Amino acid sequence: MLYKKSNTSIILNIFKKYPLAFFHFLSEKKIWIALAAVCLSLEAQIIAIGKIRWEIDILALFLCTWPLLDPPIYL
Amino acid sequence: MTQEILGQKELDFLQKYLDNHSPTGFEAEGQKLWVDYIRPFVDTWELDDYGTAFGIVNPGKDFKVVVEGHADEISWFVNYIGDDGYIQVIRNGGSDHIIAPSMRVVLHGKNGLVPGVFGWPAIHTRIGKDENLAPTIENIFIDLGVSSKDEVLALGIEIGTVVTYTDGFMRIGENYIAGRALDNRIGGFCIAQVARLLKENQISLPFSLYFVNAVQEEIGLRGAEMIAHRIKPNAAIITDVTHDTRSPLMNPKAKGDIKCGLGPTITTAPAVHRVLYNLLDKTAQENSIPLQKEASSRSTGTDTDAFAYSNEGVPSALISLPLKYMHTTVEMAHIKDIENLIKLIYYAVQKIEYKHNFKYF
Structure with a gap:
């Protein structure tokens, strides 16, 4: 039987592992999915991405610009 | 107990089949055993x-019509060889890092099998911040009894060498078997x-019946994906394992109430075709086969999903064998459940008609 970690679990682990570097990885697809899942309280499903693209873009724009004004410590 | 279907000859094959090493992507040795066993009972066989x-x-x-199990077992890959000869691994399938320490393994090297162990620091030495040290994928390691990277390489071990347990x-007890890789060589065993x-009962069927032992299930149902497109079946009955949730530390309320010894399960899920599901349910009732039922959200996590969503959609159903301690080296199954699973498939394929109508209305 296939073992597959739940998407929610993967996302939480990423946040736990990279609390500050989170924004740095925004451009990576996985984080886009993670972001969508957390912000919209959904389990990230590839199939759903198309449907929530617009919401991700607005939120990502905000999160991409914000660290430039107030850079995380690790930078 | 009275074994209706499984005699010593069959159990001997099961032991031989379970004890061979067929990690995901490297299933050939197990497949040879399986083909040798099934060959007298089928008209022809093929290999993709x-x-x-x-x-x-x-x-x-x-x-x-396809009846299917998967042939591969979870394992590890050598991912890093330290200068001191210790080896770090990554998963090949859903291997459980928690159970790795102190396990004996074999590494499938270029020159043959090389024995090794997953080492672990002694309880006496885990003090202070290390008192609650737990195995993680990052800290487990294999010791080959050598002291340098060169010695490891000389043994024929390299990055990508696959690693399996030896158990x-x-x-065990009167009614159980235990072992490594019952998930899911027991499926291949059952369909065989x-x-x-x-064959023995000279049953003739009005359709072509394919007994499929698929590879690469444990990393994403890949073997089934490939073979479903090749065979293009009209229906598929998949068999895999499921969790006994009445063993310690399991939660039947969250995972469904399933217990070894009470019969195989059939699963309701979006991928499971209701007509085929109902056929299985009715078959069990008519033949007094004990049956348990479970449900899966979204996907079943088995090759059922691969068959169901292949081609233009293949009516598929899932029969599972309750299993304790899945993805450990002591997976346990009840012999009566194995026999009942075999009976259920045996009678179910006889109920499928030529050009069976799977339309809902």
Whole structure:
């Protein structure tokens, strides 16, 4: 039987592992999915991405610009 | 107990089949054993390029039914060899890092099998911040009894060498078997028994029946994906394992109430076709086969999903064997459940008609 970690679990682990570097990885697809899942309280499903693209873009724009004004410590 | 279907000869094959090493992507040795066993019971057999083997009864018909199990077992890959000879690994399938320390392994090197162990620091030495040290994928390591990277390489071990556990088959109590890789070589074993019973009882079927032992399930149902497109079946009955949730530390309320010894399960899920599900349910009732039921959200996590969503949609259903301690080296199954699973498939394929109508209305 296939073992597959739940998407929610993967996302939480990423946040736990990279609390500050989170924004740095925004451009990576996985984080886009993670972001969508957390912000919209959904389990990230590839199939759903198309449907929530617009919401991700607005939120990502905000999160991409914000660290430039107030850079995380690790930078 | 009285074993209706499984005699010593069948159990001997099961032991041999379970004790061989067939890690995901490297299933050839197990497939050879399986093909050798099933060959007398089928009219012909084939192998695809990635190693999925299938036997066919009644080949050439324009209505094709698949019964399927998967042949691969979870394992590890050598991912890093330190200068001191210790080896770090990554998963090949859903291997559980929690159980790795103190396990004996074999590494499938270029020069043959090389024994090793997953080491672990002694309890006496885990003090202070290390008192609660737990195995993680990052800190488990294999020791080959050598002291340098060069010695490891000289043994034929390199990055990408596959690693399996050595634990084998055992009878436990009166009714159970335990071993490594019951997930899911027990599926391949069961469908082979169905082939044997159909042959021995001279059952003739109006369609081509494919006995498929697929590779690469444990990393994403890949072997089934490939073979479903090749065979293009009209229906598929998949068999895999499921969790006994009445063993310690399991939660039946969250995971469904399933117990070894009470029969195989059939699953309700979006991928499971209701007509085929109902056929299985009715077959069990008519033949007094004990049956348990479970439900899966979204996907079943088995090759059922791969078959169901292949081609233009293949009516598929899932029969599972309750299993304790899945993805450990002591997976346990009840012999009566194994027999009942075999019986259920055996009788179910006889209820499927030529060009069976799977339309909902």
